[in-house]
Amino acid sequence: MAALVEEFTLSTGVLGAGPGGFLGVEQSDKADQFLVTDSSRTVVLYKVSDQKPLGSWSVKQGQTITCPAVCNFQTGEYIVVHDHKVLRIWNHEDVNLDKVFKATLSAEVHRVHSVQRTEPLVLFRRGAARGLEALLTEPQQNIEAVIPDEEVIRWSEFFMVFKQPVLIFITEKHGNYFAYVRLCKSHSFSKYTLLLGKEEKSVKPNFTARVDGKFISLVSLSSDGCIYETLIPLYSSDTEKSQRLVRALMLKAVVSAGAQNDTAITILDQDHIAVLGPPLPTSKECLSIWNIKFQTLQTSKELPQGTSGQLWYHGEILFMLHGKCLTVIPYKCEVSSLAGALGKLKHTQESGTHPMPHFVNWETCSGYELGSYSAEQSKTPRRKKIETSLQPEVPGSKQLLSIIKKDSEKHIEVELRKFLAKSTPDFHTVIGDLVAGLLGRCKAEPSFYPRNCLMQLIQTHVLSYSLCPGLMEIALEHTDVQMLQLCLQQFPDIPESTTCACLKLFLSDTIHNEKKEMQEPAEIVQNGCSPEDSSCSKDDQQLSKKPKGEAKETLSFPVTSCPVAPKRAALLNAVLHSAYSETFLLPHLKDIPAKHITLFLQYLQFLYLKCSGSAAMTLPGVSPPTLSQIMDWICLLLDANFTVVLMIPEAKRLILNLYKFVKSQISVYSELNKIEVSFRELQKLNQDKSSRGLYSIEVLELF
Template sequence: MAALCEEFTLCGLIASAGAGAGQGIVGLEPGPDSDRVLLTDRGRTATLYKVSDQKPLGCWSVKQDQTITCPAVCNFETGEYIAVQDNKVLRIWKDEDVNFDKVFKATLTAEVYRIHSLPYTEPLVLFKGGAVRTLDALLAAPQQEIENVISDEVIRWSEAFMETQQPVLIFTTEKCHFSLLIDSNGCVYKMSLQQSVPEEEQILSKSLLLKIVVSDTVLKRASLAILDIDHVAVLGCLDSPPNIAKECLSIWNTKFQTLQTSKELPQGTSGQLWCYGEKFFLTHGKVLTVIVYKCETSSLAAAVGKLKDTQTSGMRTVSSYVNWNMLQEEDLASPRAQQSVTAKTESKRTLRSRRNNVAKVQRDTLTVEQLLSDIKDSSQNDIEEELRQFLSNAQMSDFQATVGYVITGLMNRCKTEPTFYPRNCLVQLIQTQGLSYSLCPDLMAVALEKTDVHLLQLCLQQFPDVPEAVTCACLKAFLSINDDSLQGTNVNLDSVIGYIDITPNDQVEKKSETVQNGFSSELMEDSCDVQLTHKSHVMYTEELCPVGPQKAALLNAILHSAYSETFLLPHLKDLSAQQVVLFLRYLQYLYIKCSEKVSMNFPGMRSPTINQIMDWMCLLLDAHFTVVVMLPEAKGLLFSLHKFVRAQVRFHSELNKIEGSLQELQRIKHQKDFGLYSIEMLELV
């Protein structure tokens, strides 16, 4: 039995010149461990990604007039990365290397077709002329002569694998095709590779492995990946009778010649398919998509879809062709069921009671299939009640996937039926903490369309993988909403109760507070010297928060979101000047309030930290520096920030002087022995 599980986006793709969307990939190779992959685009860049976080760990590019001509690979023996620049130049680097132009390079005498890297052995370099060298042999003598094994032929495909603890490399040319290539009839053949006599040609015998038949469609082009001894994955384009090409990913059982599962890809693919660590990697539209799969031991019961999967009890069946209604009819046709149905001598009251009990049992054992079916046409109240019952009674081992199925069903109906928006159901599913952005990428888009700030706040707090573009879209939505319209909105205010009075005040009160952490309004004065003889109590006017408590709580969810500065900065530029100024004023307010605290942190849950405040302030200024400097209404804000920062710098400078003096006193005390009793007078200069 095989199944396609969760799906998420690894990264966006930029089409190279003259190529369509998703066509800019040279290759995808495994990284140093199972959670990292090395992506080479069709231009000048190789990027290392951490799959579980969907974040880049490193990016290396050649110069403008240079090109990476084959997929970069990882040397599993040394942990280094290898790429070929302009067909003949080897480049080798490590994770800590930043400047790609300064990494090791070696110029070869022949053009390289591809590098294959295998665990526990040296990488193999395949030249366009068919010659093969180990990486060590090339590095020992880069200028050695490389022979031509083939003539007047072009290598179209190559692969390396281990056989009896020895590396084996095979390749095909435009005149010779073998080893698991799909022909025009949709057939997959298996051929045995045998040791041939040198200088003798050998015709390999082939046997039919799989006949791909999908109704009346024709398989126009396909990529194939071997999953295990009994399963293969096919990424192909199906040309249906109305000449509508449909691309899909499917898993086939070669032992029983059956289709196990399939998934349509409506946005189109480049025809490239990679498979590492039980994950498919493929281009889908303008993004690189990761689809998790699972394959279990092949059996006849699993092939026909009748095997009970104990790990996914209550889940959607992986076979697209199992008729659950027929299975229920078969269960009712059993002898025990017939015996209960043919008991016509029972009274109407007993039959009514029996029917009520059966209905109650069915409600108590609601499956995900029944719930998904009800989501398509039931009312929001009925769906909400069924969902609450399903989550409370269901015993699910694969809980995250189940919640993903349910949320996908709800999102599909939201797209087709604009008036349908089961807000309570969505909140209930998010609060199960079994969701992530990758499992339901449409959820936050729908919430943004509906301006559901509470749902967006929950998503930002619960989802660890929200893309930077979506985070900035939420920030823009929060800043554009009027504070008055947020009054009475169900927003979690836990993050603001430590520094904002959530009760409305019409007047600004003056109060006396203890000056902590060196903060004082007097330190804001632009004086040359800072006196440290201020009284411990000063009177000052309390700063007003530029936003209401609801909007402040929403902005705090933005401050807590994970991001990569490289990907966040371009999207921050989409903010308007007024939105930037408002956000900067709120960050300034937070910084001043936070500086009043001895611990430099706010109390309460999910409150922003001083580091988050400073990081976002720097990000905003970096993204809109020219606009903020030229904006008249921002000059007062910048001047206030400048004065406050200068005061803080002076204060900490004085603290450093005191620290140095105390350290000097401690050193002097250890050097002198004053006996049992002494009187000393110390002078601080």
């Protein structure tokens, strides 16, 4: 999911936006400070959190700034070009641009690009590029022409790819578009012909790009209102001639067809893209965020004062010209998943747990031990020596993997505890390798089952089913219900077949003293596990125990006692919370025996009565199932096994009750839909401008 936070306006007392808006908004060497260049003479440094300018610099009357000002991240200085050829460099303490460093170049500049970890790059109008240091050594050096005559640069971007600066720029000539990729260190240069649609010949498309592995993902907003993607290889096999690249449709009809003047796009991350433009021909301009992986609109915001068709993105902040003011809109984007797109993913974070890291730090995974990169390198040798003398020797990940292959289970557990205590894992791969090593030995040695080690690794909260697909299968083989419960609570990507296998085990497995537990309501069982187990929650209470002062049920159905013991109820609740797709789940539900289906339906009936008995009542436990989840599973089970359950005599009364439950829910949703339609009609009436100033009486029949 994605969300736009409340917008705010930066002070515009010293800025003047021209008809085309601003020249640019660029990051400075401070995270919260940005350089804003207007369309004529002024550069302003803003601190966004304070919403005020920290400094302002202007060129003389008669001079014009011709490209956005940028920051040299290596020196902290600012760079701007005015009148196409005059380059200025200044510090924050400088007041007058006319008195700062000046260099007159021999060719006209298109733009100066600057990114972290490398020197700024100057891109000239004829396609040549020079590093800032080499250019300042000889400002009047000859600048070659890279692109042919009449070919004009329309868009450019600068990246750092594996410590290699990469420049890409798009040119246009008589309606034909070309892409140039330059690897600055290796001096490799490639040209590509972009195959756009016929309608693009007379309309300028919008471009944005990101690096995806060994390709540059070039994304363009077409005049037909659709977004297309073109993959451009970083390393070309043939640099002598222009290669042709075909684009592919990414998103369909995100803005109104032909609305090109006030549209813009920018990639936010690997799954989300921001689009500026009217979604329909008659609608107002709008800022929206789309999920490009699942083709869904995440959020949008109307812009009644209009825009200049410019959109800048830095960190988690969007900049745009709204009316005549520079507007800042913070946003949040969650990592997208199929479960989240289907609406079946848990979004509430349970208390006491740690969020799963969103990204893998691949630099620390290649050639470095866990925790040894950056944090270890920043320590002085003296400090390292002191820490080494005070702490016991802790194995690295490779050494621990060798221990897993041959040592005893007890020794592995001790070394693993040391390893996890020493370093806090912030990525998935190392923990995944450790689990894979343990599971590999489990398959090779059937008697080897390091349960405590696996539980420790699961509780690091960095695992998923796809990272260790054999873990739940091993737990199913050993009937380890507690480990399965923990996996169901933490893994967001469990296949439906595995979920049903867990359900079948929970329904068929004989839990010790279950009848005794059901007859002794004074005993509290925590989350389906033993009270002394530290991994169990202290908030789970016995489901069959009524809260004090509970009112009598108002439903016509009697509230029966819970048909399963608290331990089994906690296990079944974990299944109810798991993510699933109905299409893939239904075939596996048909394999569960009829008597177990009946037991599960009885438990769901009990949960329904407890949930619907009082509007303010909630089920005990840390994360009890919701009424929607209960009804979803009732419908799933009846769809998959209706004929089989109908043949069981003792299930007939149960089916009649469940039928009434489902019917009552359908009735409630039907009435809610009527109310929704009525409110929608009221909203349309409020938006109808033609009726303003007129006196009228209208009758709306809600039911």
